[in-house]
Amino acid sequence: MRNSVSKDLPNFSQIMTEKIKMMEFYNTVRQLGKGTFGTVQLCERIHNKQKIVVKQIVTELEGQQLEAAKNEVVILKSLNHPNVIQYYDSYIQKGLFYIVMEYASKGTLQESIERERPKYFTPQHVMDLFCQILMGLDHIHRRKVIHRDLKTENLFLTGLKADVIKIGDFGISKNLVNGKMANTVIGTCNYLAPELCDGKPYNSKSDIWSLGCILYEMCAMQKMFDGTVSNIVLSIANGRKKTVNTKVYGKQMQEIIDMMLQPRPEDRPDTLALMTHPDIFPSLYYLGSYLGCIE
Template identity: 35%
Template sequence: MDKDYRSIHLLGEGAFGQVYLMRHVPTQRLVCVKALKECHENSIPWKEVKIMRKLCHPCIVRYQDSFSLANIVFIVMQYADKGDLSSKLDAARRSRPRMHFPESQIWQWFSQLCLALQYMHSRKLIHRDIKPPNLFLLGPEERLVLGDVGVAKKLDTTKAFAHTGIGTPFYMAPEIFGNRGHNTKADVWSLGVLLYELAYLTHAFGGASIDEIARNVLSGCFRPVAPEDTQRYSSAVGDLIMELLNVDPTRRPSVTEMLRGKNFLARRAQELSKQILIPASAPKIDITR
């Protein structure tokens, strides 16, 4: 391990590597370090590095450093001290009586995620794996930051389509399940699934197997919501879920369209932009070299 970093403990483990909490010795700051197997210079770990080092947004996990040792790529990132959104959802589901998130909190997290995706989409990047474990919380205000850009896909043009089916079944858009080309509207679908889960504390699309989940997603058949749950929040929540979970991607709004105008979400996003100083522009991203 690089002498500048001291490992504290393992945070998580997956098929491609491990994530550690470490301390940056010169500054004594806590950092999150992802350790991934290196295949070659154009492998997924290095593509993730190339994307991350050029993304500069307060609602996206900040890249800090990277290095390679013994065929392992180490990616040093901002440490999210409040955990991830999946932990928050799990705690809410376990609580008795069940504690639902205040609508103001839902809109705050959702707006922050929309701002992060608007930034990525404007740079012709699709995230493709939006889910609670990839959404981290930071600081006393629990600001949401989007992580795990390793499966992000660069589009050649705004109207281009990707054809690699990547994602997590509960959050995957029907066009990905159907092996059709997909674009930024696949992320918009995942936003709808996430908003449903934040409001109702369950997955929008159920199923005992991936095939059953796929059938429900392809038909747009999400779980019905109990009357008491629909009454808990304003009609804006349910209306937006319906817009986002349209099986026809051309009929889903873009993130920019959602944030434009005078609706509540747009106003909230505008307020957050001022508070967290959203950058006006950033370098163009080339992940092919």
């Protein structure tokens, strides 16, 4: 393995030092997932039985996969919010790259939707989840980071009495230095903003589009844009948007979705505008008091 580190990740070498001893302090419980480039394990700290997630990546692959892993570490290290998955540690051992992070015990939002279908979430539950995602995304954006792959699979649920939702999986996020626009087309096609479909530069407003798709999905229990890749891109380009059941969720919910799914990025609200919206702020204020999520 080469020892070179990307110039875009100046703090990675400091993050990775003296981490091998961590292996002595937790046991593997079970495997949560497996892909081409590694595995995700549920582990348990020996001294206090705390559950954690350990992502294991084969470092010899180098290239884009290793750079994505390094990028995830640097970004997670810079974030600290109740609605963002907490980063704990990282290290390299025996040709494997490890990222240690918070475990969300209730799985993903996508799994929750699949379990509930064909029933619907209550309007209040939808707003509770949406406001938490919004608060986490506001924290991310104020640190000049765009997620670039915001979707129900990357939103994790935890909590004892009530659902606490956390944004995770920053493997392909982009740190926007000095507010520069990104231009790498990456993400999941169901949630891609029109500017990404057109190969144009984009900014944090692409995450707002994805958030609009997620809000619709929580209401309708299906994706806003679905089908083959070509059909999805065509539907996005032509503005073929679905609508929620306004008898259940009210016209205000559809209006919020429509705000975020504006074709032109400059016409979409940012996180602050959404947080102060009269149909969102009351729920957000209650959650901020109840969960302590407002900074």
